[in-house]
Amino acid sequence: MRWDIFCKVIDNHGDAGVCWRLARALAADGDAVRLWIDDASALAWMAPEGCAGVSVLPWRGDEIAPEHLGAETAPDVLIEAFGCDPAPAVVAQFAEAIRRDGRKRCWINLEYLSAEPYVERLHGLTSPVFRGPGEGLNKYFFYPGFTAATGGLLREADLSARQAVFDRGAWLAEQGIAWQGERLVTLFSYEPPALASLLSQLAAATEPVRLMVTPGRAAAAVRALCPTGEPGGSLSIAWLPHVPQEEFDHLLWACDFNFVRGEDSLVRALWAGKPFAWQIYPQDDDAHHEKLNAFLDWLQAPPALRQFHHRWNGFANAPELQWPDAPGLASWGETARAARAGLLAEPDLATRLRRFVAQKS
Numbered sequence: 001m002r003w004d005i006f007c008k009v010i011d012n013h014g015d016a017g018v019c020w021r022l023a024r025a026l027a028a029d030g031d032a033v034r035l036w037i038d039d040a041s042a043l044a045w046m047a048p049e050g051c052a053g054v055s056v057l058p059w060r061g062d063e064i065a066p067e068h069l070g071a072e073t074a075p076d077v078l079i080e081a082f083g084c085d086p087a088p089a090v091v092a093q094f095a096e097a098i099r100r101d102g103r104k105r106c107w108i109n110l111e112y113l114s115a116e117p118y119v120e121r122l123h124g125l126t127s128p129v130f131r132g133p134g135e136g137l138n139k140y141f142f143y144p145g146f147t148a149a150t151g152g153l154l155r156e157a158d159l160s161a162r163q164a165v166f167d168r169g170a171w172l173a174e175q176g177i178a179w180q181g182e183r184l185v186t187l188f189s190y191e192p193p194a195l196a197s198l199l200s201q202l203a204a205a206t207e208p209v210r211l212m213v214t215p216g217r218a219a220a221a222v223r224a225l226c227p228t229g230e231p232g233g234s235l236s237i238a239w240l241p242h243v244p245q246e247e248f249d250h251l252l253w254a255c256d257f258n259f260v261r262g263e264d265s266l267v268r269a270l271w272a273g274k275p276f277a278w279q280i281y282p283q284d285d286d287a288h289h290e291k292l293n294a295f296l297d298w299l300q301a302p303p304a305l306r307q308f309h310h311r312w313n314g315f316a317n318a319p320e321l322q323w324p325d326a327p328g329l330a331s332w333g334e335t336a337r338a339a340r341a342g343l344l345a346e347p348d349l350a351t352r353l354r355r356f357v358a359q360k361s
Helices: 014-027 088-101 118-122 159-164 168-174 195-203 217-225 245-254 264-272 287-299 303-312 326-344 349-360
Strands: 002-007 032-037 054-058 077-081 106-110 126-128 138-142 183-187 209-213 235-239 257-261 276-279
Touching (some): 002 014, 014 032, 014 054, 014 077, 014 245, 014 264, 014 349, 106 349, 168 245, 195 209, 195 235, 209 217, 245 264, 257 264, 264 326, 287 303, 287 326
Parallel strands (some): 002 077, 032 054, 077 106, 183 209, 183 257
Antiparallel strands (some): 126 138
């Protein structure tokens, strides 16, 4: 089977990350995947070794290189990630192939991840195409999600086996981090309003804490508050480089607490099974607050964890950020592990997507 995935990068970590993981998952079963992406720069460090069966092709607006088009290269499944509108030339090729051979092909609109109730209602619904080269065809909404009535989450077949043999100390040594048993905290964030408060609390903690700061916006936000790079007290900082996706998983497995952002890293934090806080992608109208609360409801987050998320995400009138004590961290870890156990019992997104396409073809 041949799959075409179109990705328009807005947040280069999340958009490219989700699409690359999906491409890898589909290629793992021997299929051919073309990932059309308008900005592949993040893949240079996110996936430096590439993946057998996955071709990364440039896409700018309507521009498609002629050598990538032809009747024999029409995809069996056309995926537009996050409603990005695929290149008209590829849609035309796709439509022509359907008319020519009469064989059913599937057009998927892969939507954003959410725990909101509408996801179960809309997942799998048809969206007729009324104009353009795909006029007369149907798209199908495919919603990732946390329940059996959704499209599920991306997960590699060997994920649990890799986690079972992961050696935290050995991995940290490979990264050149001299770990002395201090608490490790990942920071992968935007510019959270409560970051200054967090840094102060970690510096005043009764036990040593190492903050593992990821490059980009998180690092810039911390440096703005700590120009010397060392906040002092109980807190020390490890400034991390960009790492491939597998190494980012290892980072989350190695740490005792994970601050994550966006969509892809939230899913990886869930698979890590460690206590975490999610900074959701902010929207001007605060619509992301409702989305965050829906996730916290699904997670069955205890009150303190819910309040922590609210402050971390800038909710008005949220209580001051309060870094949890050891029993609090243990409780939040139990919440994360319970969520992971339920998710591991369900089929992953690529498996559900294959089943869905088979039903529609």
